[in-house]
Amino acid sequence: MIRELLQSGASKILGNKYLIASVVFLVWILFFDENSITRHLKDRRQLSELVQQKEYYEERIAADKRKYEELHKGKAELEKFAREQYYMSKPDEDVFIIVEE
Template sequence: MENEKKHKKIWINALKNKYLIASVLFLTWIVFFDENSFVSHSENKRRLNELTKQKKYYIERIEADKQKLEDLSAGEKQLEKFAREQYYMSKPDEDLFIVIEEE
């Protein structure tokens, strides 16, 4: 019983302390509600990582497309090879067989 009274007295004194209340309110504001809060900071960091991965992916795609464009610009034979492989085109007197490999 005596311990309980001591704890209540400590809490009552703590709640009367304006500096403690101001500090708790300030920390709560900074952590959750401020524009630069820890919550928004972690969300922005996660988004930055995601965008960095996307940037890397698109840079690789751009390089692959540049290489493909160079191959297509190399000549008519390369263009014909590309059309045959990608779009299954054939000459009028040719037969086209598509083989699907199963793993």
């Protein structure tokens, strides 16, 4: 008797074309559609990576602007930068590079 009820209930559910269409529609929307959940999660992850990159590059831009302004303060700052970054020296000077381990 229970088996007959289960079979009749299962056949009613499987025979309901609206239920089947709804399930197929939901599966399609959730996994295969252009705006699926997997695509949404992937886009969120990419957005967070791009936000981090934006913050990094904004910090770099600010640091470069400070360095640019410092270089344009005068000849002494420009000379200091050339000596520190490019190891430049005056003709009568020697440059010693100390490497720390």
